[in-house]
Amino acid sequence: MDKRPILVAACLVVLLPAMGGSEDVKPWDPALGTATITGSVKFEGKKPRMRPIDMAGADEKCAELHGGKRLKPETVVVNDNGTLRNVFVWVKKGVEGWSFPLPEGNALLNQKGCWYLPHVQGMRKGQSLAVRTSDPTAHNVHGYAKVNRPFNRSQPPGAADIMIQMRRDEAGPPMKVKCDIHPWMNAFVAVVDHPYFAVTGPDGSFELANLPPGTYTIEVWHEKYDVMEQTVTIADNESQTLEFTYPKKK
Amino acid sequence: MNEPQYGWWLPPNVSVSGDEVDNLLNIIHWFMLVLFVGWSIFIVYCLVRFRQRPGHVAIYEPIKAAFSKWLEVGVGVAEVVVLIALAMPAWAAIKNINSQTPTDPLIVRVVAEQFKWLFHYPGRDGEFGRTGAEFFSDDNPAGLDPDDDVGVDDITVRGLHIPVGRPVIVRLNSKDVIHSFKIPVMRLTQDVVPGMEIAVWMQAKDTGKFQVGCAQLCGIGHYEMKADFVIESPKDFQKWLDEEHAYLGLDDE
Amino acid sequence: MSTLDLPYQVEPHPLTGVTSGKLGIWLFLASEVMLFGSLFSSYVLLRVGSPPEFWPLGIEAGLSVPIGTFNTLVLIGSSVTMVMSWASLKMGNLGAFRRYFGATIGLGGVFLLVKAFEYSTKFSHGIFPAVGWPELTDPSMFYGLYFTFTGLHALHVLLGILVNLWLLIWGAAMWETAPERFAGRIEIAGLYWHFVDLVWIFLFPVLYLL
C-alpha cells in the first residue's frame, strides 16, 4: 500500500507551521470579538437516495437499540426546509494573528447503537478526541488521518474512552473515522486551531460569533459535495449573512 | 424455526448435498480409527513380548521381506479405494451441481468486505442493478450505480435469507482481501478472492436460523465477520422480501 | 585460517568427478535456476491473466532494443574474457589472467552503467515500477516486472563484480601458495558469471522483444 502521499503531507504540515510560526502571534483579546457571520447551506436538485442499513443481520446487539427502525446513512441529509445537514463551516483564512485559549474538556465521539454521534464535528487543535463506546458489542475505531497520526484501536464493550490528542490542523478535508467491525459506521472530525467553526444542523444554518473585524475566507465542506468558499469583510459589531448552495454549479 | 443443536462432532446438516460429505467424513474416520487401533495393538504387543530382559536376545532378521508387504499394500489399496470410489465421485457430483444451472435458482450476490458480509438481492423487477468497483462508498456498500434505475429496488442486507428447497446460487465477490464464505450447517466453504467472482451452489432441506462465518484470516475484525443465515419456508421468505422492499420506502414517493 | 584442509578442494572426487567447490557452485546455480524459474513462471501467469491491451511489447513500452542488444553483447563478451582469463591461468600466465579478468570486471561495470542509464531515462519520463501501461493508471504489471527482473539481475551482476574484484586484488595472493586451488576458484567465479550472463540472455527477449 502506498503511504508516500501521507508521508509527504505529514512533512509539509510539520514544516509549514514552523515557517508560519516566525510571524508574531498575539494572545487573543476577547474584547475584539464583536462581529458575527451567520448563514445557511441550501440544497438544490434531486436528493440522492440513501439505502436503509440492516444492522440486525450482522449484529443483533446493534439493532436492539433502534427497535425495528432502520437508519439511513448520514452522507446526504436534506432538511425539510431544503437545507443540507452535516456541512462543516470554518474560517479558513483571516484569524492567523491570534492564539486562542483552549476550551476545557475533550471533543466526544460516542458510539451508540453502532452509530457515531455526532456524524460531523469540529474540534480544537491540541484538544483530545475522546472515543466512547456505549454499546454491548466490540468496536474498532479507525482514524484515517492524513495530517495527524492515523489511529486504529479496538474497543471492547465497557472499555474506557480512547483519547487521541490532535496535534495538527486537519480541516481541509476533515479526517474520516470508521469502525472496522461495522463498516456502515463512519464519522468526520475537523481539527482547527481557532474557535470559528460550526456544523449545520436540522435547520441547515450556522453562526460564527465573536469574530474580530477583518477579511475572512469562509469554507464549507461536505463529505460528498466537497468544498466551497466565500470571502467576506466585516467591521465592528457588524453581522453578515452568507448563503451557500450545494451541489456546486458546474 | 427449530433451535439447532451443536455438539462435539459434526453440526446439524441442512444441505441436500451435505449427507454425501458427512458419509465420506464418517467412513474415512472409521477407516482411520481401525488403522490406528491396529497399529497401537501391534506396538503394545511388541513392547511387551520383545522387551529387554535377561536371556532374551534380538533376532537379526526376524521376518522375511515377503511378510507384511501386505500391510503397505493394504493401506495403499484402501487409500486408492477411498480416492477412486468415494472422493472422486462425491467431488464430481458437487462440482457438477456447481457447473449445471439448476432450474429456477435464487441468485444472491455477496460482497465481502472488512469485516462484514453484504447480501445483494434483485428487487421486485428480478434483476440486479449495474454494479462496479468504482461505485463503492460508505453509503453504497454494494457498489450499485446510482444512475441506474434497475438497481433502485435492489435489496442489500447484512443477513442471508434463503427459501427452503429452492436452489440458490451465491455469487461471491470481495472488495478488499481474501475472505472465505463458510456455512458449517451447509457443509460449505468457499474462498472469496478479490478480482474474481466465484459462484457456489446450495440447496437447503430444512428451515432454521444459523450463521455465516469467515474462514480465512482477513484482518483485525476477522473473528467478528459473521452474518445471520436464515432458511425460511417460501412463504416466509416472500414475506421477508416484502418487508425489505417496504424499508426501501419507494412506494411513498 | 583455522579450518582444516579437507579433501577434494583441488583434486576431483571420484564419484562426482568435480571438486567440492565446483559441486557447491553447481548446487547454488540449481537454486538460482529455481529462483529465476519461479520469477519467469510468475511472469507467464501474470501475463496470461491480464488482457493483452495492458501488456505491451518491450518496444511499445519504450524499451530500446539497440541498447538491450548492446548490453547483451557486452555480457557475452565478458563471458568470453572470463574463459580466457581462466585458460591463461591454467597456462600459468598470471599477467594475461589479470588483463582478461580485469576486462571481465570492466565489461560488467559497463553493463551496469548502461542499465543505470536506461533506468534514469525511464524515471525522467515518469515511468516507475508502480505505473501501468499505456496510461500510467492502467492495470499493467509490465514495468513492475521489468524493474524487478532487471533489478534482481543487476544485483547478481554487482555481486559477481565484487567477488571478482576481491579475487583479482587480494585473492590472487593464493596463486603463490596454491595455484591449482586458485584456478579452481576462478573457474567457480566463471561458472557463476556465465549463469548471470545466461539469465540475461533469457531476460532480454522476454522483456524487450516478446
Next chain:
Amino acid sequence: MSEAHPELGFWRKYVFATDHKVIGIQYGISALVFLFIGFCLMMLMRWQLAYPGEAIPLIGGLLRESWVNQGAMLPNFYNQLGAMHGTIMVFMGIVPLAVGAFGNFVVPLQIGARDMAFPRLNMMSYQAFIIGGLVMLTSFLLPGGAASSGWTSYAPLAVIATTGQTFWLIGMIFLIASSLLGAINFIVTIVHLRAEGLTFFRLPFFVWSQLVTAFLLLLAFPALQAAAVFQLMDRLVGTSFFLPSGLVVGGEPLAAVGGGSPLLWQHLFWFLAHPEVYVLILPGMGIIAEVIANNTRKPLWGYRTMVYSLLFLGFMSFTVWAHHMFLTGMGTTMSTFFQATTMIISIPSVIILSCLLITLWGGSIRFSVPMLFALAFLPMFGIGGLTGLPLGLAVPDVYLHDSYYIIGHFHYIVAPGTIFALFAGIYHWYPKVTGRAMNVTLGKIHFWLSFLFMNGIFMPMLFEGMAGVSRRLFDPTIYAHGAAVHGLTVMTSWSAWCLALAQIPFVINFFWSMRKQERAEENPWQATTLEWATPTPPPHGNFPETPVVYCGPYEYSVPGAARDFSPQFVKQEV
C-alpha cells in the same frame, strides 16, 4: 599442515566458529530459545481463547496499551501472536534445530568427516539465520507491532498490513539465504566427505534424511524468495503483483495500479511450504530410525525400502502444493490431479512408518529415555498422517479447510511428532556433545508429562474442527458452534500451560547433567554408527585417525558375533 591447530581465542572458538560441532551447538541453543519464545506467544493466545475478554494474569498490565485493554488482549495483538508463533516455530525453531543443530553436529561425525565441506560458509549460514531471527523479533517493537497476517502472509491482506510485514519479509529473506547455504553445504559434505568404505547404502538413515531435506530446502526455498521479493516490491515500491484492480479498503479505493493476482502468492508460497512440511518431518524420522535401531538392538527392517521411499517422498513433495488451495476456485481436473498426488505421497510415508513399526518385531527393546520418545513418535505421527487423509480429499476438505481440524493435523505431525523426535535426539546425543549422560528419572518424568499434555492440547482441536470451528478466530464463542465446544478450548489451554510446566524437569536436567552427572563412556548406547568412534566430546577435527567403514549402519545382534552390536568402524572377523 593443519594437523597442529593453534588454540583459538574465545571469539574464533565460540562466536565466529567454523567448527561444525560448535556451530551445531550454536544452532541448537538459539533454536531452543526461539522454540521457547514461540511457545510463550502461543500460551498468551490460549488465554484469550479460553477466557475471552478477561485480563491476562500477571503480565496483562505490562503489555503495550495498543495490545491490551485493561489487561485483556485485543484482536490485533492476537493476530500478531498467531502469525509470529507459526513463523518462529517453523522457520526459527524446528528447522534450525533439526537441520542446523543435529545435522551440523551429527552428520559429519556419522560419515567420518573432519568437518563440513565449507566451514566458513557454515558459519555464514548460522549468522544469516540469527540476523533473520532478530529482525523477526524486533518487529514486535514497531508502532504497528509485528506481522499479523498469519505465517502464510496471504496477499492482499499482507500487502496492506502494517510495517511488521516488511520486517517479516526481510527476516524471511535472511532465513532463506541461511537455509540455502546450509543445504549446499550438507549435500557436498555428504556426497564428498564420506569415509572410506561408507557407500551410500551404508549411510545411517539419519544422514539420508538430511540429504533429502537439503535438496528440498535447496530447490523449494527459492520460490518463496521470489514471492518475498514480489511482496516487498508491492509494499515498498508500490507495484501490484498480488493486487487485482479495483480494491476498496476502508471505503477508500486502494492507491495501486492493480492487475495482479492474489493467487500467485499462494502458488509460490505453497510451492515452498509443502516441501517445507517434509523438511520439518524428515530429519525427525531420521533421528527416530537411529534411536529405534539402537534400542531394539536389531537392524532397521527394510532399510533400503525406507531409503527409496524417502527419495520418492522428496520428489513427490514438489507436486502436491495446490492441495492447500482446493477452495480457491480451481477446476475439477486440477483438484483431481492434486488429490491423486496427495494420496500417492501418503504411501511412502506409510511405508517408512510401518518399516519402523515392524522393526520392533523380534527386537530386544530397551526402554531408554530416547526410546520412549521414539516409541511415542510412532503413534503420534500416525495420527498426524491419518488426519491428513480427509484433508487431502477435496470433498471433506471443503468442510474442514481452515478449521481447527487442520491445526490439530499438522501439529500432531510437528509437535508430538517432530518435537518428540528432537527430544529423542537430544537425549540420545547429549552424551556425545557434553561427555555426560542425562538423568534418566528426570527424563522419564519429562517424557510422560509431555506425552500426556501434548495429546491434551491437540486431540480436542480435531473435534473442534469437526464441529466446524474456524482457525485464527480471536474469539470462537462468537459462533454458536464455537460456543458449543468451548469446554474443549479450555481443556486445550490448560494442557498447554501444563505442558510448559512439564518442560521444567528437562531444563533442570539439561543444565544439571552438564555439570553434575557422571562422565559417560565413549559409546554409552553401544551404538554402531561412526559418531561413537570418536573420543567424547570429539576434538577439533573429530577423528584422531581417519575411520574406515566395513559394514552397514545397523549391524546389531549379528548371529555369531561376540557382542550384540558390531560397529561400522570395526573390522569383523567372520
